[in-house]
Amino acid sequence: MKNLFGFLISVTLGIFMILALTNTNAFPEFGHASIDNRVSSQYLNIDNVEEVGSGNIVTAIVVGYRGFDTLGEVTVLFISALGVAFMLSSPKQKRIDLKFKPNFMLRVGSKILFGIILVTSFYIILHGHLTPGGGFPGGAIIASSVLLLYLADDKFRSNIKSFKILEGVAGSLFVIIGLLGLVFATYFLQNFLPAGHVGELLSAGIIPIIYILIGLKVGSEIAGIVDNFLTEEESA
Amino acid sequence: MTFFDIISIAVGAFLLIIAFLAINSKKIINSVLFLSALSMLAVVSFVLMKAPDVAITEAVIGSGLVTALFVFTLLSINRRDAK
């Protein structure tokens, strides 16, 4: 009975949405979206591109034009990490028993891979304003390298305390850079460094700096979440 | 019918099939794996629609870390049951 009710509601919703969207002239047909009438055309305007200085326009939007959204997004991740730690952690914790014993090769190999993955993640973060990637995937890759260490060694625990400090410092620096914009320029999060030439590594003003902070913050937060999921109370 | 159309129809159909399986499969671990596959297909569709940034992020976060979190949750539960 309840299944039928749910089925009916979702089918009605789906049909309603598809019909309404196909019958609306203002809604662009798939594959024919034109950015001429949208605000995006101004993001691709040559003056604006040179002002921001980032070759990757998506990065320019994420960190530049809509940097405030990104601050909010980092906050969302921060508060979820906080919540996960709040619900799952207790004063004394030990690793969950994974039922397999890692051998020597696995332990050593994972340490080597850890270094390689870490370097890759920094490359991705540093080139966020030139190539696809940036702080979010980079940070997630940092976290997955930590995850690798956790999986390869059943005794391993990273230093959660230092992650918390890294997380707090990176987040605070993000806000402080925003406030510096208020002091050195006129507005919050405004770029107060030279924009440089589009396409060079040292360009785009504060964008790479903010992306590095985001990467560190995302990495430490997700690593903290992973640690919380892989540990449990001592007594259990 | 262009090459893009064929691929997009195939991806769309796969998306729906796998979503259906993920919702209706009996074992939870299967649902989790189907979710991971769904995420990977979403990456394909992002690449098709010229969104490399999103594709990278979804590949790392969506199909990597989220799946890991699901699996860890299930692992800790199973272990407690075994005791």
Add this chain to the structure above:
Amino acid sequence: MIQYAAIILFVFGIYGLFTNKNVIKMIISLNIMEIGLNIFIISIGFNYDGIAPIISSTNDLGYIFVDPLPQALVLTAIVIGVGTTALGLAIAKNIYKTYNTFELDEMEESA
């Protein structure tokens, strides 16, 4: 086509939330819904002739690009989705600790 698939995926997620009574599967349905929404967001900015909005120098600006703004929005939406999922799973673990089951129906009996 991908656009319709995205809408149907979104509706699938809602259907899954209605029918599934298992906590983990409800979170999975939520994720399916979010994936559908993300694909939909990207699809409204897509153009057959467009190229990815990444330039190596200002000379490239003459081309047609796909809309970069939806892509920026999806980046944000994905990360928010991860946050919600992680929180949901943590609550699920707590639920298991309290009621010893993931099934919402069985909980009412034991609670």
Add this chain to the structure above:
Amino acid sequence: MSAILLIAIPLLAAFLSIMMKKTSSYILLAVGIFNVVLLFILPDGFVIIGGFRQPLGINLLLDTYSRIALLLLNSLILVITYLNLKSYKSYGTILMLALAGLNGLVLTNDLFNFFVFLEISGIAAYLITTSNKKPRSTFHYLILGSVGSSLFLFGVIILYAMYGTLNIVGMIRLIQASGNYKEVILPFTLMFIGLGVEAKLLPFNSWVKGVLGNSNTLSGPMIASVYAGSMSFVLGRLITNLFNFQGSLLTIVTIILAVGIVAGDLMAFASTKTREILLFSSVAQASIIALLFVNGIIIWAVYLIIANALSKTVMFLVINKATKDVGSDESQDLRGLFIKNILVGVTFTLATLSVMGLPLLVGFKIKLAFLTGLADANHIWLIAIILIASVIEGIYFVRLLVKLWYKGDKEINVSYNYSFKTVFVIIALALLVFGTYSTPLNYLDNSIDTVMEEVNNG
């Protein structure tokens, strides 16, 4: 000085406070006081972020409307934190993020930014409800909240695909220029449903019972007054400026809200648990507020939000403290609660009577004013429904009061400390003073919301 500090300072404090957990509640108090003081000196107008002009970047809008909302929510959070300083120490950081999220929600002038703040404040709310120790109701809230914000985002994206902007003022301008209301029915419906989940509107609010029915002195007032108040404010702003319901959509929304009022009051009537009576009454009130916004009676809706938030703070604090000490929230078990706490009893009674809308209290003045407004707009059947609902409300509240004042079989001991009593007395006095001397309420009128002016200026 710029309004961005209202959001940036709580965020900065939250990021710093995880390194010094012990002091987080005190940092929150300092931040709250800073925000309230700041609200009195900030100038009105747009706040640009990142130095990008209107459609390119995100901006915030501070006007009298948002200033009232911010004053209410900042000072309420301050009071609630102060009262829970001892019992819920570890929630300091979460409350700071809730503060930042709600401030951003009220201030922002960008639809996607609105979604981001909706998520921040939403996740903060889920975490606040974990203090109930009922993971099941928290989970229910999380699922419904996430679905709600996803639906909201869906609506926003459709609007962006049609009009090519995310700026609220710019969007209103473009929708007015196109003049085709039929096109926007789908996105507006999705957005309204999405916000309805958070604003406790029936039928999207099945989370409320689990969350508020098990609430404590932190989560009760936070969710029932602070969140409900801010959500009503932002929903009101979107309804009056952006949604602007017309035609068949207007009829449907009005019917849904009217049913919500009656159903909320009936469910409260049927319940014997004190917390459930309070929560269903606030569900009904949320629908009344939304109904007023739909009919363009802005200023009295604003006063109603404020009066409700204040009274509900008192009521939930009194009942939740008593429930904690007695161990049950059945009204039968709480008999004679006020015999030993006469002062608390009087303030609780005043708050209840104000919600019911009896003379001498501010609730009466507000109810009279908005009923007159509805009569002017020729909505006779809406007046009838609100009056019927008020009668039901009157019956169950009087029944509750009688039980709480008269002695039962058991003697119960609940003691409220001085800080609780001070807050109760101040709020009750405010309700009384503005009820008898209501001239100041007439100074403000519907023009406190300046979004429309900005639209026409452009």
